[in-house]
Amino acid sequence: MIFKYDKHNKYHRFARTLLITAVSFVIFVTVWWELSVLANTPAIPNPLQTIDALINLIHKGDTFTGVSLGTYIRSSMTTFIKGFLMALAVALPLGLLLGNFKTLNELATPILEIMRPIAPIAWAPIFMLAVNFRTGPMLVVFVGIFFPLLTNITFGVKKIDPLLVDAAKTLGASQSQIFMKVLLPSTIPYVMNGIKIGLGIGWMCIVAAELYAPPLGGIGFYLAEQATAGYWPGAYAAIVIIAVLGLLTTGVADYIHRFASKRVGVEV
């Protein structure tokens, strides 16, 4: 019997996605392997060596310092989440203010436009040395998440449908009621979009910041340590961990974003 693909069958669709993902993965591993053979340098270990190092890392932790992988991940995640919460706590009220008050926005725009293009990583050495090794990486994550979040929230407030505000007014709503019952709910998808973008950037920042912060530990530190020691498979194993955690973070953010948009009934 010949298998016939039915695009309206969700199991068929799922199987198709699964197959394509598997093929894509096989191609990736093959290219990597070829590359490591062709380059013939210890700086590019083959996938098998990397997996070996990865298993070793999961089982025994960092053999140089004796710290377990879990501790490293926990350390990275804690810094990341703290930085994110800080960014949210500052960007949310500030974005609502800037979106609402034109003069304030005009006043803040030049400052923000100067600060925004600076790569968050550029702050890392400064924060690390000027503040300390513990809060430094947190501040880098903060800067990374803060700007996309702020831009999105401000934009969301400005983009609010003026008809909805008119409708609320003719239903007797006061300024504060309009703020609570119309403005806040209609900015939620934009906040979520900002969080989604911010989390991706923030995750890049944390790993980069950790490279500068030996006492803090974290997965970025492990990567730097292994590379410095010339133990390349260990460094690649760290990169795999970073990729998986990054994938999880953006996946969670994407899910929340979609859920919130659907709940609010607005697509961004």
Added chain:
Amino acid sequence: MNKDESTPRKMFDFRKKPMQSADDAAAKNPKTERREKFYADIREGETLLDITDLRIVFKTDEKEIVAVDSFTLSVKKGELISIIGPSGCGKTTILRAIAGLIEPTGGSIRIGGNECKGPGSDRGMIFQDFALFPWRTVRKNVEFGMEIAGIPKEERSERAERYIKLVGLDKFKDARVHELSGGMKQRVGIARAFVNHPEVTLMDEPFGALDAQTRNIMQAQLLRILQNTEQTIIFVTHSVDEALFLSDRVVMLTKRPARINRIIEVPWPRPRDRSDHDFVEMRKAILDELEKENVMN
């Protein structure tokens, strides 16, 4: 609709008594109560809304545009008035000024003798593009105004339920806005405005975004809803047909700046027949006049 019909149409004959329980419920709330007491002495057929010498000027960098000039109109309680005019003449501007969404440059707008300052729940509004809150369900949309007024929860849901039933959406009361068709959305808009018992309801081309068939259904439904609730309505439309089908009086505007060209009393009882000879004649006469207005510069 008979041409020889000698007995004048009883004014507002299509409306029955307002729903008594709704008013009782509203009276319990101090905010609503104050308002209803205030205007309670105005009876059906007496002047409710008084617009005198309304003038609205918009300023741009280059020039001043006079959108509305010396617009004077009295609206009686229980009346349905249509405003028609050449497109872009300022019909909607007048409506938004009455709603308090635009501040008039000159003249006055009074409800029951009181000057209107800014928007308020005594003037409900129904928008062409519905303006429903997409994050709220149908029921929650209808409850919005009552939430604002601080009406207790049980009463809120009881009143909302009744008006949702009135507009025929009881099967969809927990649906979200994006799940509804255009006609259904506007029925939510109507329920959301009427549930607050506004003194005047301003309808800004409410059926303009709907297809012709839905439009006719909605017009008939509006008349049916009006039989069960007591409303005073100002209805902006660009459809002469719609104006003649629905209203007690039709206000014809001139080109910008909008002034009153003339006011036409529509003499026939409802429900009206669009294919009736008189109806067709009158529609043609008005259309001709509008066209003349459009051609004249």
